[in-house]
Amino acid sequence: MARAWTVRGGWDGHREEAALTDGLAIAGWSEVHPDLSHVKSVEELRSILKRCYRSEGRRTVDNWTHQLWRFVHQMQPGDLIVMPRKYQPVVALGKIVGDYEHRPGARPGFMHVRKVEWLKTVERAAIGADLRDSMGSFLTISELSRRDAATRIQTLADTGVDPGYAGAVTPPVDIKELLTDVSDSGTRLLSARDLIGLWGYSRRTTDAVESVNHELRDLGLTTDPDFTAVQLDDTVTVSAIETAEPNAAAATAHTPGSTSTSQDSDLTWRVGNLRRPESVMTIRRNDSLARAAEIMAAREFSQLPIVDDNRCLLGVITWESIAHSQLRPGALSLWEARADKWPPAAHVEEELFTRIPDIQKYGYIIVVDSANVVTRIITASDLAGELKTRVTPFTVLEEVERRLRIAFKKVPSADLASCFENNKKKAKSISAPEHLTMGNYPHLVAKEHIWNQLDWPFEQERWVERLKSVAQYRNQIAHWNVDAPESEQSQLIEAEELLNLLKIVTRHSGH
Template structure:
């Protein structure tokens, strides 16, 4: 909302777009500007377990000011600073003098935006429907009957079919606004894996002792920003920065698909049978679902039996390593190279899957194919423009003010190709018997795919479906571009 958003319908429409359509996170300053929170309002964070109370007040610019003068945009950062501990969900930690939680004030703002009269804008109406669905999910989470669904179905609430960085941020922000998170993190598992929509605990002190696995989608960490995992491109001062994304261990298909294991008291016959029946090269040795004792492999069996033909099974157990499903894939590669395989822990620290070098090779191989085709497409587009059009005219279209100092076809970007080929005059000079609008529409689709790939945000393999599109475009350029 703008500073005077409490009064005009135009500002109300902007409010709906800001919180519900664009999906950015609600800030304390938004509550102040909407008149739902007054500057100078006193806040209290009561830690009943320790018999402590922490005081703060709302500043005129919508920050939380502690009694020692420290000021924070984020309620969670303020709670962590006040206690010297954390992380906390500050929205359910801080309460007004009448006992109203900041989270309740936030929900009032969202309700107001969602209840605006229908505007005829499809996106606005879809966002209002989604708001109702998220409120119901929060109610069920608070009633200890949380909604469980696949990541694919969750994305469908936003009309999305894959997790690009903008979609991921929008989903995370709207979940956070409703006090929801997903377990496991929806961005760190496969698109057909199931996640549970959980709410924040009413006793926030319980959360401070569960820090081993880190935050999940929708929760907050201490810091200045309410968007610790991703930064939304909303233009807001808190949300600057490139969204932090990338392939996680959990994005690999085998990471959370379960494991076949044996105990340390197993026999060689049991191990042989399980490995042969499943086509495995290794089995984890577990004492309970969270206690990894090691692993047994064909190589370790051979070494143990070679050293002693009567060796007990325990001699064949070798070291194994487990990583979190939420770890970035690139960060665990050294350990994968060392062990040849890694066990994967889920959000409860149970051993839930296994990944191998073959899994990673397949993942990066699938990622590399569309990259190679994107490079080929770039070269073909540059060639047809450089061979068929005048450089001066191209520069005039792409750099009318001269700021970019374009001086050669090699300096053109993908956006420049779109600009040039979308121009009717330049298109006519190519003399192609093709429909310009259809060609440019496909070029625009490929531009979006290219952006996702270049940001390494292709979690859901949009590149796989794009491969035929890329090949067809390249073939068309070869045929008509000479």
């Protein structure tokens, strides 16, 4: 079965025109002059690169070795090839029709080639985000091996349409497999959840982000988009930090659509961290104004993004702009009735709080990806709902603690201090419920004489379990994490149930 590969046209695109004009894939590496067709092993190729690039570190040489090995030995005639254009929003698609060739008479950087039949050029936006991200690696040569990549590229070459892939991404079983996949193919797709799960984390807390960033840096890996700037189940592309060939590093900071490496990530609340619907409704530029109004009325939308055939953002239609259009003479088209002013599009890695003024002013912002494809709309209502979801656990737990302090005022201080039987110094500091933490209450309720003092009409054992569970929940959310707390919904419900019971037993306490 044919495989699919990305081969870039140089760190500044300087090989692209020659590749397209001459029907070639050109590997680059201007210091590597020898014919590589006789190289029989990765180790032999690594030795050649070490001689050519004596000042480069081991990791960089290893990275370049694997890429050239792919180009010389792993690619086969009949395989598919893509070449993202550097300064154009398009990707050239082709088929390899020849073996590796060495051209000693060519200028440096153009000696290592393969003959290619270029088939089609498509817009980046026509390619699904997951496949586009795999192509987006800064590596010169990488394999597109997952999520039916080869079949999708063939369909793109035939029809200009990416059929997409609806299935889940199978994660690597461990860190070793992740490294092997990146080494073999150049990139590895997986979800942000599966990525942090390789290091035993399920939530992106401060400790988790710091630890995973440190581990990625030590392994020489980065993610795109940043693994902290997307939803937990969104895919990210893991690749090597080192770029593919000399001089490439100088260009990465200015590459259109490029994102920061995971080493720069933090726990800033980003646009991409907000929960989003499965899909966002849009309307095409040539659709009718009546259709837009019908959709907006039926769905109770205040606005609709206007997009092209690839869902790239062109403009916005709003009820306000529709109303203004009725004041103008003649029947207006959808495009003529679009809003004159609308907020600049947002990207997933932008800090959310910097975009709140736009949401306040316009009532919404539209989120696009690196190819300007619309991915979602964030409205003032969405933001309010998200804030409510994130704030509610803190208010519930604060009220639980307040009610517990009220309930335990009847318990003598000596009994309160009994939860520190093995720490006499700490026990002496306990004179009132205000000195206790949530973790202390399960120990106190488990004591028979204290339970009797409380005189609650409930089962003691069940209350110990309730308090332990809520105390654990309190410890979890004490540390900020970028993920919406859907996974903790059952714990929040248990905390709310505990609060309801506490309200009953403290109802006549005078507080």
